[in-house]
Amino acid sequence: MIYIANWKMHGNSRDIESLNPIIKLSKQKKYRNIKLVYCPPYTLLDLMKRKFINSKIHVGAQNCHFNSEYGAFTGSINSKMLKSIGTKYVIIGHSENRTDGDNDLIINKKIKSALQENLKVILCIGETLFEKRKKLTKKILKKQIKNSLYKVKKVENIIFAYEPRWAIGTGIIPKTKTLTKNIIDIKKILISVNKKLNSAKILYGGSVNSQNVKEIVKIKGIDGFLVGGASLNSKKFIDIIKKSIN
Ligand code: PGA
Numbered sequence: 001m002i003y004i005a006n007w008k009m010h011g012n013s014r015d016i017e018s019l020n021p022i023i024k025l026s027k028q029k030k031y032r033n034i035k036l037v038y039c040p041p042y043t044l045l046d047l048m049k050r051k052f053i054n055s056k057i058h059v060g061a062q063n064c065h066f067n068s069e070y071g072a073f074t075g076s077i078n079s080k081m082l083k084s085i086g087t088k089y090v091i092i093g094h095s096e097n098r099t100d101g102d103n104d105l106i107i108n109k110k111i112k113s114a115l116q117e118n119l120k121v122i123l124c125i126g127e128t129l130f131e132k133r134k135k136l137t138k139k140i141l142k143k144q145i146k147n148s149l150y151k152v153k154k155v156e157n158i159i160f161a162y163e164p165r166w167a168i169g170t171g172i173i174p175k176t177k178t179l180t181k182n183i184i185d186i187k188k189i190l191i192s193v194n195k196k197l198n199s200a201k202i203l204y205g206g207s208v209n210s211q212n213v214k215e216i217v218k219i220k221g222i223d224g225f226l227v228g229g230a231s232l233n234s235k236k237f238i239d240i241i242k243k244s245i246n
Pocket residue numbers: 006163167168169170205206207208226227228229230
């Protein structure tokens with residue numbers, strides 16, 4: 001199982017101490033085989049990486065610029081810079097960045113530049129509420145996957161996070177039946193796009209908490225979770241891990 005903590009625009013240096021319980025958990029035998037990745041804001045990447053130095057917890061960025069070289073892009077960070085400070089993962093195509101203007105073409109360029117630096121990509125896909133109501137979910141997922149992976153080579157370094165955009169931060173999650181179907185559809189789409197994606201990891205994200213995770217984890221084909229709000233509090237995040245492993 002893979003657990004990704006997405007801190008979004010939260011946290012400062014004082015919050016690093018709150019990671020002690022998760023470091024402790026990661027060293028327990030029972031949780032030896034889980035993969036833990038923390039994605040703080042850029043400002044905390046280096047500090048968090050140092051904090052995790054004697055543990056197996058990785059750090060990831062929440063985004064990157066599409067340009068692989070240095071350049072005149074005020075306020076941006078590219079994958080080369082992320083790599084240089086020991087970042088291992090990068091989230092690409094998050095719903096909040098899609099809302100800010102990231103389209104499939106930009107996402108495709110970001111993926112290529114991240115893979116070029118040997119970063120592992122966490123690619124977020126998912127439909128809006130409007131698209132869900134219009135029964136366009138499968139079509140949207142297909143479009144997002146196909147376009148984002150256009151001419152992408154090292155696809156085995158991509159983890160897919162299915163995050164229905166209407167489920168993020170709302171406390172609402174998809175019905176089990178719908179989620180089961182969507183995961184099956186995603187799996188089929190991935191294989192049709194590239195056979196190497198046969199064993200790709202698929203995570204679920206969107207309002208995951210310690211109560212609903214017990215149900216979601218039963219769904220076949222879900223290999224982990226991308227957690228936003230609940231990951232800001234170590235106790236809540238640990239609860240999610242424990243409830244989904246027991
Ligand atoms: P949430 O966010 O868990 O707060 O819904 C998930 C995400 O945006 O990755």
